[in-house]
Amino acid sequence: MQAPTSPTMESMPDSRPPSPLEAALDRVGDRWSLLLVEALLDGSRRFGELQTAVPGIAPNILTDRLRRLDREGIVHARPYQERPPRMEYALTADGRDLASALRLLADWGSRRAEHTEPLRHVLCGTPLEARWFCPTCGLPVSEAEAPAERVL
Numbered sequence: 025m026q027a028p029t030s031p032t033m034e035s036m037p038d039s040r041p042p043s044p045l046e047a048a049l050d051r052v053g054d055r056w057s058l059l060l061v062e063a064l065l066d067g068s069r070r071f072g073e074l075q076t077a078v079p080g081i082a083p084n085i086l087t088d089r090l091r092r093l094d095r096e097g098i099v100h101a102r103p104y105q106e107r108p109p110r111m112e113y114a115l116t117a118d119g120r121d122l123a124s125a126l127r128l129l130a131d132w133g134s135r136r137a138e139h140t141e142p143l144r145h146v147l148c149g150t151p152l153e154a155r156w157f158c159p160t161c162g163l164p165v166s167e168a169e170a171p172a173e174r175v176l
Contacts, residue, residue, distance in 0.1 A: 051096045052122070056081055056089045058129075061098065061115065061122050068114035070104070098122070128154050 042050065052058055056078065063069065063077035075086060090113055093099035098119040101111040115122075127143070131152070134140040142151040156165040 048125075051098065052093070054089075056085055057093055057098075058122075058126060060086075060089055060093065061119055062126055064099065064113060064115045064119065065123055065126075068102075068112050070110070070112050074113065093119070 052061065059078045059081070060074060063074055069077065071086065071090075074090070075081065075083065078086070081089075090099060090101065090111075094101045094113075096118075097116055099113050100116050101113055104110055104112045131143050131154070134142045135151075144151055156167075156170055157163070158165050
């Protein structure tokens with residue numbers, strides 16, 4: 025007779041609300057989705073154009089990620105041909121809002137990669153740093169002034 029197994033973390037109900045990072049990852053979630061969002065930042069593209077823009081993505085994965093991003097309201101799929109059905113994909117306002125987060129992530133990656141350059145200030149050449157900013161006060165916000173539990 026087998027001993028009863030203890031519940032795993034996945035099977036245990038979680039009563040706490042997801043953190044902001046968890047909520048964001050639930051919507052976009054993986055490398056391919058973020059690369060697709062980046063590819064669409066310059067404007068709408070068709071399926072084949074996205075395959076070219078995101079090297080290495082398999083057609084079935086591309087289809088799956090585009091459908092997921094469409095369901096999440098990050099990408100809008102617009103038919104441009106009925107038979108066979110063909111779609112053109114564009115970012116929604118929510119998708120365009122991801123641009124800032126992608127820039128921050130890309131900057132973080134560039135500072136840790138050997139052969140990439142961080143974003144630099146055009147006038148003096150200094151690498152840029154991200155800072156919190158309050159649009160109401162018009163002032164930068166220090167880490168001490170931002171509640172840590174809401175950041176992640």
